[in-house]
Amino acid sequence: MPGPTTINPDDFLETPEGRVWTPERNAEAWRLSYAALERAIEQAPASVRVVVVCGIQGAGKTTWISSQPASPSTIYFDAALPGARHRTEVIAIAKRLGATVEAVWIDTPLDVAIQRNAARPPDKMVPIPAIVAVAGQFEAPVAAEGFDHVSVQDGA
Template identity: 50%
Template sequence: MLEGRYFNPDVYLETDSGRVFTPERSAAAFERAYADLERALLLASPGARLFVVVGVQGSGKTTWVREHAAVLGESAFFFDAALPRAIHRARAVGIAKTVGVSVVAVWIQATLEAALARNRMRRNDHRVPDSAIQSVHSIMERPSVAEGFEEVREVRT
């Protein structure tokens, strides 16, 4: 999906037998996603924008990207991850700011019940433990322009 413009740490968890989650693999996946994001943004055309798409697992972040990527055009880049607090979003924002790319937060809001239900519909190796979704939901902070975002878009699903 969106080769060279879409970055989701979960993609780096894929193996020949499906997605494999461990704390170590997850940390490495984020590192690879950030490194690939930085490389892509360094090569981006003037006017590029990074959309940091945040929300609990199962909220509809990836669906939002699929539905909006064409409209936003070739200069749009996407970082798709839960990133519940400002401290979790800071690295993506910092990468964009360092290379001179404007950054927009897209906060996909879903009820805990809706996120859990969507998660249950995923294939087995893509399901997140309910406890992880509950944990992220409990600490989710509204993104803010004070974090360095040019704009914050809120989407209810």
């Protein structure tokens, strides 16, 4: 049985040799992610629900999503999205296309996220300074950003 519908910008960085990150490829990955979100919402049945799953790299976002039941009307957007300004475009697309939009923050201690990151394959590891930087700028998602519902999951 297929898993939940998930859009993750990192997936657009994959090559036959593994994940390759450059500023240009990253910008294109985000553009493709937003386009994929629009298509997924447009192709889903009525009452579409977009769940923005955010948290620092290594928090357990992808693992949490994989534990959720698959539903043709639920789309998960899987990315760190540390600040309100980073989540704005996903919320705007969802609202413009009539979807409800929820936030799930996977709240994970920095040391736990760094340990999990160290266990990843080399091409999927995030540099530790990048994880620390995202943790330092992380703003908890709030309904005032445009979310219909916000919840926090303990990622420890």
